[in-house]
Amino acid sequence: MSAVRLSIGGLRSFYGYGLGNTAYLRVGPTNERDVAAKLRSSVSSWPGNQKVATLFTAFIALLAITWYAWKTKASKKGKLPLPPGPRGFPLLGYLPFLDSDIRHQFTKLSQTHGPIMKLWLGTKLCVVVSSPSLARQVLKDNDAIFANHDVPESALALYDGSGLLWSPYGPHWRMLRKVFVREMMSNTTLDAYYVFRRQEVHQMLADVYAMIGTQINLGELAFITSLNIITSMLWGETLNGEERRKVGVEFQKAMDEIIELYGKPNISEFFPSLARFDLHGVVREIKKTSVWLDQIFDSVIDQHMKMDSEEGDRREGNKDLLHFLVQLTKRGELTLTNVKAMLLDVVIGGTDTTSTTVEWTMTEIIRHPKILKKIQEELVEVVGLSNLVEETHLPKLRYLEAVLKEAQRLHPAAPLLSPHKPSQSCAIGGYMIPKDTKVMINVWAIHRDPEVWNNPLEFQPERFLGDFGKWDFRGNDFRYLPFGSGRRICAAIPIAEKMLTFILASLLHSFDWRLPEGTKLDVSDKFSLVLKKAVPLVAIPTSRLSKPELYL
Structure with missing residues (x-):
């Protein structure tokens, strides 16, 4: 009363x-x-x-x-409101107004509604974060709450989304990450597999030398090289001769299809009750792709199971990641579906984003001849024209590393990262983010924010030469997040750093590059889960090294 x-x-x-x-x-x-x-x-x-x-x-x-x-x-009075945002239609929300490139659209909307905003897309509440301070609140201050990804229907349809990328945060995910980091990303393993990286990069140079004066698709070249490096670490096999390019191109096509389907708008995402109808055919299409992948994965898994049964603990030499995954299946800790999902995640993460980054970096270098000259001067000083680039040279290539970082600033491979989903309601920036909201970090906008970067639209590698130590790839500075941050940061950063710099340094040291006559450099992109060039980069190489036998 x-x-x-x-x-x-x-x-x-x-x-x-x-x-x-x-x-x-x-x-x-x-x-x-x-x-x-x-x-x-x-x-x-x-x-x-x-x-x-x-x-x-x-x-x-x-x-x-x-x-x-x-x-x-x-x-x-004590209850926090939802973030501000644009209005939409009843039931449909903002869906009718979405552009094909939501990265640009979200950036423009944030200029009106602020660095944290909401959009109702059908019955799905989405929140977009576009500032370093708010990204820090999501990815660090409340990291455990936002440790789950918002998984698309297409990912669930492909091996149940049970690999490292899409699995919910918990014991299964922690076990997968632990195995991956320990068996594939440790310094001991990376050092042991240097011989394979060196072999594949030298094979890449030989392939290019055989095509001197002709047009080369640099994205495809980088994909095939990184694919062979990754598969050698995954299951100990690489491709040679004509099979190298044929299978590599097929793999690239499959990975492109999967990435596109992961990021393709799907009505089931916004109206879950319609998921069983697969109105956009996303699930149907991705299952077609999985048939080809199953043939490859089943073959290498069967081979490893047979090998392990015959050799047991007597097996010597480098034990690839698949060996350890197979052991986990024998102990009942993983299913074969889990193993295939893990293999797929590693192949995608180690090839598609790597080749995309190499292609964008080479595009900016060819676009800026003065920068190309500085890189090659550094390479001559550190390596010399009588030698091939080795991984021991990489820490000394400070300017090339700055160029790579600047390319990843302007062209982040994952412009919105993988969407996060809070496991409980949480306050961010003075607003309430309800449980299960789809939360996107607009890295593309953060990397081009004039309040964060001077002349943000200009390609200036020198900005990364000042305080060199703080601009790492590990998500410690929330102004720069090419690989994300927090618990769900890319687990393959150690190998990605080595592969990216090694491939770029080798291509730029061993060859000069020019565009085909009569063509202009196209810098347009096409938006998806991974930011790719709209038009592949094709260039013509000319040899630079002093001795032809270095290429053989």
Whole structure:
């Protein structure tokens, strides 16, 4: 019960009888009509004018209503609102207004609605974060809450999304990451597999030398090289001769299709009740791709199981990642579907994003001849024209590393990262982010924010030469997040750093590059989960090294 204290003082003479200086009216947590009825009953028993009693009743009822409204407002005062955002249609939300390139659209909308905004897309609540400070709150301050990814239907349809990329945060994911980091990303393993990286990079140089004066698709070249490096670490096999390019191109086509389907708009994402109808055919298409992948994965898994059964613990030499995954299946800790999902995630992460980054970096270098000259001067000083680039040279190539970082700033491989999903409601930037909201970090906007970067649209590698140590790839500075940050940061950063710099340094040291005559450099992109060039980079090489035998 609540008490409304009514000070009526001088009204005593007006009503013609004494009530004392104060009256108390006891009212419970009922509605206004209950309050008014009690007042009417109480006041009607008073002697005097009935009209005056009615007026007094109305006055007290109004006072009680005002108090009730204030109390209700006060009780809601502690609840945070949702972020601001553009309006949409009933039921459909903002879906009818979405562009094909939401990266640009989100960036423009954030200039109106602020660095954190919401969009209702069908029944799905989406929040877009576009500032370093808010990205820090999501990826570091509340890292455990946002450790899950919002998994697309296409990923669930491909090996149940049970690999390292899409698995929910928990024991299964931690076990996969632990195995991957320990068996593939440790310094010991990386050092042991240097011979394979060196062999594949030298094979790449031999392939290019055999095509001197002809047009070369640099993205395809980088993909095939990185594919062979990754598969040698995954299951110990690489491709040679004509098979190298043929299978590499098929793999690249499959990876491109999967990436496109991962990022393709799907009505099932926004209206989950329609998922079983697969209206956009996304699930159907990705299952077609999985048939080809299954043939490859089944072959290498069967081979490893047979090998492990025959050799047991006597197996010597480098034990690739698949060996350890197979052991986990024998112990019942993983299924074959889990193993295939893991292999797929590593292949995609180690090839598609690597080749895309190499292609964008080479595009910017060819676009800026002065920068190309500086890189090659550094390479001559560190390596010399009588030698091939080795991984021991890479830490000394400071300018090339700055160029690579600047290319990843302007052209981040994952412009919106992989969407996160909070496991519980959480406050970010003074707003409430409900549980299961789709949260996107607009890295593309952060990397081009004029409040963060001077002349953000210009390609200036020198910006990364000042305080060199802080601009690493490990997500410690939230102004620069090419690989993400927090628990779900890319687990393959150690090998990615080595592969990217090794491939780029070798291509730029061993060859000069020019565009085919009559062509212009196209810098347009096409948006998906991975930011690719709209038109592949094709260039013509000319040898630079002093001795032809270095290429053989």
